[in-house]
Amino acid sequence: MSALHIKQGATSHSAYNLRPNFSDTVETHTLTVLVDNEPGVLARVIGLFSGRGYNIESLTVAEVDHTGHHSRITIVTTGTPQVIEQIKAQLSRIVPVHRVNDLTVEGPSVERELALLKVEGKGEHRVEALRLADIFRAKVVDSTLTSFVFEITGTPEKIDAFSELMRPLGLVELARTGVAALARSGE
């Protein structure tokens, strides 16, 4: 039965791709989902993840085309290659979903997340917090005599690193937007 010559990508214009292996390795993938911005569409997507037991690491959604009423949902999820393929196929068949892209496998992409951190402290801690903020290119967006609110943009790993450093310096509250991502242009 070796007469089969199925190459990877042979069915590239189908809605699935032929992955070389079905390993048990858990991978992290960033998916973008273009949907009609209509009531309940986010519930439909989230319900799919909870109902079928998939993970959501991060999720962002906002309308990106006001005339066409399209929203873009960016989901960071984890799973084995088979589960990731299944998530993409399940997402694609939701009626108000126009397109699903897997930025992790479809070439280079950029990912950014924004976070706001409230850090309270006095004396040397305040100075150290400002110094680290400068190194991380975080901005001070609010300040009192005993606190700062920093705004930082970057990859989730950068935000993780920054917030870990802020913790001993008086981090009291943290808000993160979740990941927004785009494929890089061109070849």
Next chain:
Amino acid sequence: MARPMTGAQIVVQALKDQGVDTVFGYPGGAVLPIYDEIFQQSDIRHILVRHEQGAVHAAEGYARSTGKPGVVLVTSGPGATNAVTGLTDALMDSIPLVVLTGQVPTFMIGSDAFQEADTIGITRPCTKMNWLVKETDQLGPRIHEAFHVATSGRPGPVLIDIPKDVQFADGMYEDRAETDKGHYHPRVEGDSDAIDALVTAMETAQKPVFYTGGGVINSGDEASQLLRELVAATGFPITSTLMGLGAYPASGEHWLGMLGMHGLYEANLAMHDCDLMINIGARFDDRITGRIDAFSPHSIKAHIDIDPSSINKVIRVDIPILGDVTHVLREVLARWTARGGKTETAALKAWWEQISEWQSVRCLSYRRSKKTIKPQHALERLEALTQHRKDDRYICTEVGQHQMWAAQYLGFEHPNLWMTSGGLGTMGYGLPASVGAQIAHPDALVINVAGEASWLMNMQEMGTAVQYRLPIKQFILNNERLGMVRQWQELLHGERYSHSWSEALPDFVKLAEAFGCKGIRVSDPADLDDAIQEMLDYDGPVIMDCLVEKHENCFPMIPSGKAHNEMLLGEADTQGVIDSKGSVLV
């Protein structure tokens, strides 16, 4: 051309424009304006059921037996929640339905109003798509889109929730032709390279098998025709899932019978030993595969399916073909013929010899009795006595042992003659489904093969059958047990029969009389033929109480957690065959 109408008028007009002739429903406060419009017209026939679950199953029976979408109209709150089981059933079995629910007025939504429920939220996971329509102008386009979505791609149930004020309000109705169907257009043509790969695999296969499912039937009559041509052209053996029965005729020379947990020995062993498995419109359900890691270990697997999420979901396949069965089979057949229709003749001959060896095991034989009616025997006699009606004999079932026996012992020559709850396994499906099938085919022979426990779950629908003079035959194999539960308790739970018997059963003959139909009881095998004939001859609904052997088990059986080649064939030692790992599986 857009025309001014009230919301309720738009609903009825849109249904007419979709060619709807029958609606199954139950009125209530939040749908009264639509019922008022239904009263004032005669193009659409409304069938008043006795419970909303019955309406949805009846619409499923109608849809499954005609290939057209079934339409349901129910009220808000409890009307909608009662429809949920039917919606889930239709979603699992890919049955096209359009369900219209009333809703409290838009300005009361969210106020916990009388008979208010979050219908959209509740039904989101059990519909293919649903919409709340808050503007009357949107009603027409939404209803037309709903029919498009329900019937395109992998069919399924869709729901439109219509607040009462939207039904009363004036709006504009746009004809079907003017409505934008949106972007939902699933791909139907299979990938050319993959089809070539399949044809090559077919040319070189030594031990091929076709494994077909409900997708062939959903794809339409042409799909069944093409399947028959392909099987005839290749000479490959063919088996089918529960949902796919009838796509290939049971009398066909290449037919192996149903496969799966209670499938035939030869079908399951052919699946296990094959070197090329061609899955057409089936989805590797756990009732089919048994133990995944031991499923058909040496085969190349091809999978034709219109739903990308069915491919590689459970079983990894080598040749995935995303597309509609009709389109793909037409292309496969054309290329196969163009390339000379080659097969490995000698290998195929040896494969068939192997298969006939398996067939000689005669896995459906059972111990006969002169004292009690064996359920298998009752179905064999039903089959024999309805032989002349096989072109218009519609069989529905409930869920359980009787369902599996019906699938094993009744033969189907055409698609759309067999209606059963496969994916969800809904007890109470069969009676209302038989109502729907008989409504769609008034002169046909419609039989619901039932167990007494399942049948009681929706027995109120006998009222519907009597009201509309539907001559449906309720063929109840009464073992006074929840037979399949009892069988599992015997095999898995040390014969502790926890709550698996039917106590305080009604007298089915008197029950039939109370409903205004005919009741027949039979318990002696010698009287069985006459009783079945009496049921068939009676011009009206019949409840047949066929008292059968109480402790009969359904075989063959692949125990949970076992592979296809580990199936149990009969009453041999069945204790301890399922290990603790298997017993957690259902």
